[in-house]
Amino acid sequence: xxxxxxxxxxxxxxxxxxxxxxxxxxxxxxxxxxxxxxxxxxxxxxxxxxxxxxxxxxxxxxxxxxxxxxxxxxxxxxxxxxxxxxxxxxxxxxxx
Numbered sequence: 001x002x003x004x005x006x007x008x009x010x011x012x013x014x015x016x017x018x019x020x021x022x023x024x025x026x027x028x029x030x031x032x033x034x035x036x037x038x039x040x041x042x043x044x045x046x047x048x049x050x051x052x053x054x055x056x057x058x059x060x061x062x063x064x065x066x067x068x069x070x071x072x073x074x075x076x077x078x079x080x081x082x083x084x085x086x087x088x089x090x091x092x093x094x095x096x
Contacts, residue, residue: 002027013071018078024065026078059086 002021009020016030060066061082070077075089 009069011069011071013076014073016071016074016076018069018071018076020066020069024067026066026069028076 002019005021005023005025007019008022011018016028019027019029021027060080064080064082064084066078067081068079072089075087077085077087079085
């Protein structure tokens with residue numbers, strides 16, 4: 001549980017992890033955030049993200065919620081109940 005929220009899914013990348021709560025909120029953890037894969041868009045190598053950082057909510061439409069989470073090597077991807085795909089993180093090879 002995160003702050004009393006029930007966790008329904010977890011996905012791990014190389015240096016970060018995503019957690020999906022039952023209410024549709026997504027949280028990110030990371031040892032570093034070199035590629036902004038945690039989702040707060042603060043790129044740094046000297047800040048640990050062991051305390052979860054909530055993300056995605058500002059990008060969602062009214063009534064939209066995250067259904068699935070995917071942590072790749074250094075990026076994060078979510079799908080929503082509106083059929084949208086949102087992604088953030090490393091785009092060095094222009095895949096995001």
